[in-house]
Amino acid sequence: MREAGQVRRAKDRRAGAGTRLEQPGSPRRSAPRRRITQTSSRAELSESAGKTNLVPARATRFFGRDTELADVREQLLTPDVRLLTLTGPPGIGKSRLALEATRALREKFANGIVFVDLTPIRDPALVAHAIALRLGLTRFSRPVVEQLTHFLREKRLLLLLDNFEHVVDASLMVAELLGACPSLSILATSREPLRIDWEREYLVPPLTLPADLGHLPEAGRLVAYSAIALFVDRARAVHPRFVLDRHNARTVTEICSRLDGLPLAIEMAAALVKALSPQAMSERLAHGLMQLTAGARNLPERHQTLRGAIAWSYSLLKPDEQKLFRGLAVFVGGATLDAAKAVCADHDAGEMDLFGALASLVDKSLLRQEPQPDGQPRYYFLESIREFALEQLISAGDLHRMQQRHAAHFLFWVQQAEPALDTREQSLWLNRLEWDHDNLREVLRWSIAEPGRRETGLRVAGALLWFWWIRGYMTEGTRWLQTLLARVDGDVEPAVRAKACHAAAFLAYRLGDLQEAQRLSEQSLLVWRQLGDTPGIAQALNNLGRVALSQHEYALAQSLLQDALALHQQLGDRAESAYAINGLGELARINGDLEQARALYEEALSIWKETGNTEMAAVVLFNLAQTAMRQRDLHRARSCLGESVQLHKEVSSQYLVNCSLVGLAELAAHEGRARQAARLFGAQDMLSEAYRETMNPPDQAAYDASMTMTRAALTEEEFAAAWSEGRSMTLAQALDDGLSSPAEVEKDPHGKRKTTLTRREQEVAALVAQGLSNRAIATHLFIAERTAETHVENILNKLGFHSRAQIAAWTSQHRSA
Ligand SMILES: Nc1ncnc2c1ncn2[C@@H]1O[C@H](COP(=O)(O)OP(=O)(O)OP(=O)(O)O)[C@@H](O)[C@H]1O
Ligand SMILES: [Mg+2]
Structure with missing residues (x-):
């Protein structure tokens, strides 16, 4: 029989697992009981200097698992274990164990630990994107997997891939990564193994319970069993006076044992102690659990237990709470209070009713609530509970209606967000879009799958352009737009289609696909002309002007950009006119008229600073820095670059990688800090190689000149060492390095100072x-x-x-x- 808690090659697996009954650990081995007192958000991540440590913290207490923690850590540090998969039924604690196990491993992985939550991902093809984005890789001129392997090849990094069972088809991609990156380790959690060569499987056992219910130790010693300790802790959270004593110890043990030591089931049962005594709970469990799992007989035993526990909690809800619980299943990646209200609340229900019902679901451990980074509450399901809620929604015949409400809400919301992205609220709204990105993806997916719903998708996608661009989702955005545009049916409003074409054109331009950018811009221009939509015409002309500029057709670019500018000015739209002014600045710079370029950039900058468009202000500051560098005004170049990076950071812009690193590298070269320049060029090459492909000729020439200068100042070995040092840097490191004070000397690797x-x-x-x-x-x-x-x-x-x-x-x- 297969023993839980054992490592085996996935290929030798045998079916069947027994309940884990064992003696409590000796006091010395019991897990340190550390409460994380700070409330930490699900999305809150920390990046420590030098390493990528992107692992979320959990706010609840963790029990037991000493042996498992030691096993998992030991396995992960064994050189030939490249992929360790924690398997087991839903709710057994795979994800939590993985998170806790990696905590003590930070020092062991020089390039850090990166957590990727795959739960909200519905399409296996997006797994590589999700990983790449977590690593800060953004522009994908070549296939993502290739870019990933390129990035990870020389890195000692641990990837934590959580809830892989959703996307098992991505396992071949994982194999490819492991094959190409010898120092990469992966810890996956999944209800089923990935079944690839590299895999070792570790079956996560239930929490510990006393082996013999007939001879129980006294209550004080029972909490050494992790299942009991968890029950007591979670019961106290809802009922602070709850104590385990000689009257209820046996019953509590029975409950935990009926729930097979499954932590999620125990959490839910414990949450009911406010309403039910353990005695009443145990009696109901003895009779009720199996009835509640009717219809789930084909599931493995523990899976049935969990379903039973969820179904039981659900059956105790009031009808309006049940309805809310079901309705929330349409959210992917959680919901804010406002979204929950808009989608799930009935017209006549007040905010307090909804809030009360949400709080009740949270109390019963059916729903989680954690603050978003902005302090607003966010509600989400653990995956197994969401699955149950979705089944209930489907059997209530309400799925279709709720999906429509979900889509309608997010369409409305995204249309509110879009204009705000041009204002001082840019950063705030970018974050909000980020937190609800999975819901937006869900709307897009739904609109593609559902006949007659393309227009919703096109509207959403059209409104997401700036978010996609600034936050580095250009490839993904392009995919959504292309899919939607390819399936447009007759009844889509032409204006909606034109806007989506415009968005796709802009992304194609940024990704360097100029032909496609031109084709799509011409399409949008045609429709907007037919509709007499002047703002649209101006935007399309602007796009075409940028494309012409990149195609070195300068006279054409000039006339297109000037036409765009004239239209924007005619409409009195200063914010939009700044785009054309910035484009004309680029043209002047390409033509070598640096003073003119500088004046135009300054004009665009002052408009964007006035309207609060931080991202564009950062972009134009970068252009100003490039101009200053060509004017040999290094002091000004440095100050523009510094401000640009600062602003890019404010909006967490991914475009940052593309420009800032090149700018900082060139500046270092000009300032004679050759070693640093080589490092920054190396970092830039690694983080965003595609950028250089879309450079205009003078920028390319400046880049080449700086590179030549850098190579000339160093020996070949010195250059190679600095370059490869840069390639292993994270973005944050590289930026810190580039912005460090422009000392006249640079440190050599041994800390001695050396003049250049x-x-x-x-x-x-x-x-x-x-x-x-x-x-x-x-x-x-x-x-x-x-x-x-x-x-x-x-x-x-x-x-x-x-x-x-x-x-x-x-x-x-x-x-x-
Ligand atoms: N050792 C533990 N101590 C305290 N709480 C635990 C422990 N293990 C799991 N839990 C809690 O139990 C719940 C379920 O755990 P988790 O989400 O890790 O399960 P899972 O096996 O990953 O489930 P799924 O297959 O649905 O993803 C979570 O609320 C988690 O915090
Ligand atoms: Mg999980």
């Missing part, structure tokens, strides 16, 4: 420090005055200084060091 001035420049610097003029220096060194001037200029640039006095101060410090 050539010997000749050092001589010149010494003479500057003595107060010599360029002419005097030239005479002194037997060189032309012009050459001396160039040396001084290079020294100023390399050290990031503006005056000869700064060189003098640096030289004297440097000597005394």
Whole structure:
């Protein structure tokens, strides 16, 4: 018989698992009881410096599992265990065990631990995207899996893939990752194994219970069994005066044992102690559980137990609570109070009624409530409970109506969000969209699957353009738009279609597919012209202008952008006109008219700062930095870049990767910090290689020149070492590195300081420090005055200084060091 808690190659699995009955652990081995007092949100993640530690914290207490924790950790540190899958029935505690087990492993994985919740993902093809996004990879000019393997190849990283059973078809992708990335480890939780070569399976056992119900230890010692401890803890949460004593100890043990030591079932039963004494509960369980599982006879035994427990709690709800419980099943990834109200509440129900019903579901452990990062409550189901709720919704014949309400609400909501993305509320709304991204995906999925519903999907997708772009979902957004547009039927409003085409065109342009961008922009232009929709026409012209610019058709770009600008101005729409102004700035920069470029960028910047469009302000600040760099004004370039990064961070923009790293690398090169420049180029190459493919010629030339300068300043080995150091950096690390103070020297790997001035420049610097003029220096060194001037200029640039006095101060410090 298969023993739970044992590791085996997935391929040798045998069916069947026994209840786990054992002696309590010795006091020394019992798990440290640590309460996480801070309320931590489901979505709250921490990124510690240098490593990616993206593992959510749980707010409830964790019991027992000493042996399992030790086993799992040991397995994960065994070199030939590349994929460990925690399997077992729903609610047995796979996810929780995985989270707890990885806590103590942070030090062991140099590049961190990354948690990917697969629960809300419905399409196996999106698994690789989900992983890539968690790793901060954004622009996918080549297949995502390829990009992932490229990124993970040299990294010692632990991926935690939670609730894999939904997307088992993605297991081949996992195999591919493991094959290509020798230092990558994966911990998966799944109701069934992935069945790939690399896999070791670990069957998660139930919580511990006394082996012999006939000879129970006294109540005080019973809590050494984790099932009992969990019951008592959760019972106290709803009924603070609950104590385990000699009167109820046996009954509580019986309850936990009837519930097979399944933590989720125990949590739900314990939540009922406010209403039912343990005695009454035990009696009902003895008779009722099996009836409640009617219809689920084909499920494995423990799965039936869990269903029974859920069904039991459900049967005790009031009718309106039951209705709410069922209705909430249409949400994917949880719901805010407002969304729950809009979708589930009846017209005549007040906010308090709904709030009361939600609170009651939370009390009964049927629903979870955790604060979002903005402090608002968010309600969500554990997966097995959502599945049950969905079944109830279907058998009540109400699925269709609720899906429609869900879609209608999110359509309304997203249309509220869209205009706000152009204002000071940009960051707030981007976050809100992010928290409800899975609900939005669900609406899109539904609208594609449901005949006659494409228009809803097209409207939602059209409104999500900025969110998709700023937050790095360009490839995914493109997929949704393409699928929807390919299936458009006759009754879709032309304006809706034009807007979706426009969105798809913009994303195609950003992803470097210029032909597609042009085709789609022309389509949207045609429709908007037919409709006489001037704002639409202006936007399409703007898109076409950007495409022409990237295709090096500068005269055409100029006229398109100017037409767009004239229309925006005619409409009095300053916020939109800034896009055309910024485009014209790009054109001026390409034409080498740097002063004109700078003036145009400044104009766009002041508009966006005024309207509060932080993301676009950050983008144009980056353009200003590039211009300043070409004007050799490194001081200004640095300040523009710094501000740009700051603003990009404010809106958590993924576009950041693309621009900022290139800018910072080039700046480091110009300032003579060659090692740092090589690191940043390496980081940029790793995090967003696709960016360079869409660069315009002067940017490309500037990039190449900076790269040449960097290579020239280092030996081949030094360059290679710095480059590969950069490739293993996270985005946060690379940005910190790039923004560190522009010291005149850079640290070598051993912490010693090393100047980057050539010997000749050092001589010149010494003479500057003595107060010599360029002419005097030239005479002194037997060189032309012009050459001396160039040396001084290079020294100023390399050290990031503006005056000869700064060189003098640096030289004297440097000597005394
Ligand atoms: N050792 C434990 N101590 C305290 N609570 C636990 C423990 N194990 C599990 N739980 C709780 O039990 C519930 C179910 O656990 P979890 O979600 O990990 O189950 P699962 O096996 O991943 O289920 P599913 O197959 O549905 O994903 C959660 O609320 C979890 O916090
Ligand atoms: Mg789980």
